[in-house]
Amino acid sequence: MKIAIIGGGLAGLTAAAYLSDNLGTEGTVFERSPQLGGRAFTYQKSGFTLNYGAHAVYGIDRHTLQHMEQELKLQFQSKQVDKRKVMYAKHGNLTPAPLDFINIMKTNVLKPFEKVRFVAEIAAVIGNIHQLKHYQTLGEYLDHSHASADVKELWEHLVSSNFFITPEDARKVSGEVIAEYYHNLFLSHKPVNYILGSWATITDQLIHKIRENDKWDIALKEGVESISLENGKYLLNTKTRQALEFDHVIFAMPAQQVVKLLEDTSWSSFLDPYKNNSSTEVLVYDIGFSKVVARPFSYISDMDNKLFISDVSATDHTVAPETGQLLQGIAYLNDDCMEEDEKKQYLDGKVQKMEAMFDQYYPGWRDHVEVKRVSKKAMVSSVKNIRENKLLPNEIAQVPFLFCGDGCEGKGELAERAFSSGRKVANLLLKDQANIKSVVH
Ligand SMILES: Cc1cc2nc3c(=O)[nH]c(=O)nc-3n(C[C@H](O)[C@H](O)[C@H](O)COP(=O)(O)OP(=O)(O)OC[C@H]3O[C@@H](n4cnc5c(N)ncnc54)[C@H](O)[C@@H]3O)c2cc1C
Incomplete structure (x- = not known):
């Protein structure tokens, strides 16, 4: 089974590490830039380690990285951000962010009676009985809620920081998505951690794993420019090489770029629902x-x-x-x-x-x-997780490719969605291969 993975960010490297761990596979990771990592690319400058994107991990004890640690034998350490030093500034005043019960008691963002209300809301999310999950969006829930303006603002602000969107956009996130996200996060004992050594701690090990299998290549500065199907094989063209033949193709790049790459193909119309996604x-x-x-x-x-x-x-x-x-x-x-x-x-x-x-x-x-x-x-x-956007599914009926990345369906937000969707598509292919083998035998 010869596999092309287009994109060498967290999602593509994760998919490639799982697949290359399997002796029955061979393949190439195509990356158009001179380095791997994508938006998690890390570099050193004057003794500092700079990440293109930050390396905070939300709820690491319930995160996809836990599976990857065991399954790929990754080694990494993480450290919890000091919750007492996570602050909000409102109207010029600095106050603890209400992340846990101690901070809720200390914060000035809420008045005493609002604190009781907010604690009750958290308990309902943990117990999976919060009404929020029945609303199309956070905004609709807040419009119907009898909570005070400060509690409503806090909801918007929490969702804004965890989903990395503006508070206005936070109101557009689906109630069900938020309820599920916070059910997971509030149960976590490690709400915000940093991977020590930045994303490079993870990407270096994934790259090492891929390189251990000599049937796998990593092609840098080799963006894929077009794809066609001939006699059951996928032919990829890059700037430097033409008609490279593969049995399977995984797209591991921002959804908007997938749509563009497949623009002039017969698969293009199936990607129409994902064309207008905003990032x-x-x-x-x-x-x-x-x-x-x-x-x-x-x-x-x-x-x-x-x-x-x-x-x-x-x-x-x-x-x-x-x-x-x-x-x-x-x-x-x-x-x-x-x-x-x-x-x-x-x-x-x-x-x-x-x-x-x-x-x-x-x-x-x-x-x-x-x-x-x-x-x-x-x-x-790459795809803001608001209701009017549509995350790219990992498989689309009538399109013979697999899709992963932070704009695709998967567990969690941001980097976690890149990891979880990369892991998912690799497992889908491996399952497929196992089924073919069992039919042949
Ligand atoms: C400032 C900032 C802060 C962030 N902070 C956090 C955080 O604290 N926690 C968190 O979890 N996440 C954070 N993120 C998000 C996280 O970095 C991304 O979700 C994650 O890196 C996305 O990985 P990906 O593999 O899906 O996509 P990408 O990293 O975009 O990888 C896609 C790769 O595909 C390549 N590519 C594209 N087109 C082609 C082509 N035609 N041929 C070959 N290669 C191609 C690209 O060059 C790229 O390397 C942050 C991001 C930013 C920018």
Whole structure:
């Protein structure tokens, strides 16, 4: 069974690691950029480890990485973000984010009677009896809820930070999806952890696994440009090679790019429902200091300005030199269409707000900057998990390919969906192969 995997991000590497662990398979991972990892690509600069995307893992004790640790024998350590240092800033005041009962008691985001209400809501989610799951969206639930404005705002804010979308978009997430997500997360003993050493700790081991099987190749700088079907085989064309023959093809790239790649083929119309999906885009401001400038929190979310800053090195000490500090600031971007000039002003405004937030909590930071990377348009989630979007299924009737990635159906959000869908499609192929073998015998 010869398999092509298009995309060398978390999803493609996961699928390839599972498949290459099986002696009956051979294949190639095609990656169009010069390096693997996709949006989880990690690199070193002046002693700092910079991730293109952050490496926070939500509910690691109930996460797909637990299966991968056992099944692929991955080795990694993680560290819990200090919950007492996870803060919200509202109207200029800093207060603990109500992540657990202790923080709920301490926070100023809610008044005492609202705290009782919110605890009851959490208990209902844990018990799987919360009404939210019966509503089409969080917004519809909140419109019918008798909770106070602060409790409603807290729901929007929680969903916004876990689903990595703006609070406005949080209102568009399906009630069922949210209820299931928080049922899992509230039962977790480890709500927010960082993988020590960043995503590279995982991707390096997946790559090593793939390379252990000499029937598997990794083709870098080799984007797939077109696909056709001839005599039961799939023929792939890249910039440098033509008509490479495979029995199966797995797409492990953002859903929008899948739609584009299959645009002029007979399969295109089956992808129509996924054509207009929107993604989450953010401005990312990574900054490394030569010393610990200040450490007032591990994470702070500015509820008024829709920005947040993670002190990544406060949890994962491996990503900064011993005496240094690494922060990642993120600002949500709205997806309104704008003229170039207007867009530039809008983005510059976000940078200024972010720097003002650094000024407020890290006074004097400008004198200690060692590394800085500002990315004005980073795609966090290729398909925003809101009701009007449709995640790409792992299999589509009448389309002979498999699909994985964070824009596909799978367990969890963000990187977890990339891992879980990568694992799922590999298992689907392996199951198929086992069935063929048992018919032949
Ligand atoms: C700023 C930021 C912060 C984030 N923080 C977190 C976090 O804290 N926790 C979390 O869980 N997730 C986080 N994420 C999300 C996480 O990084 C992504 O969900 C995950 O990396 C997606 O992996 P993927 O394999 O689905 O897609 P990708 O990483 O996009 O991989 C797809 C790959 O396919 C390649 N490709 C595309 N087209 C072709 C082609 N035609 N031929 C060959 N190759 C092709 C691309 O080059 C890419 O390498 C964050 C993301 C960002 C940007």
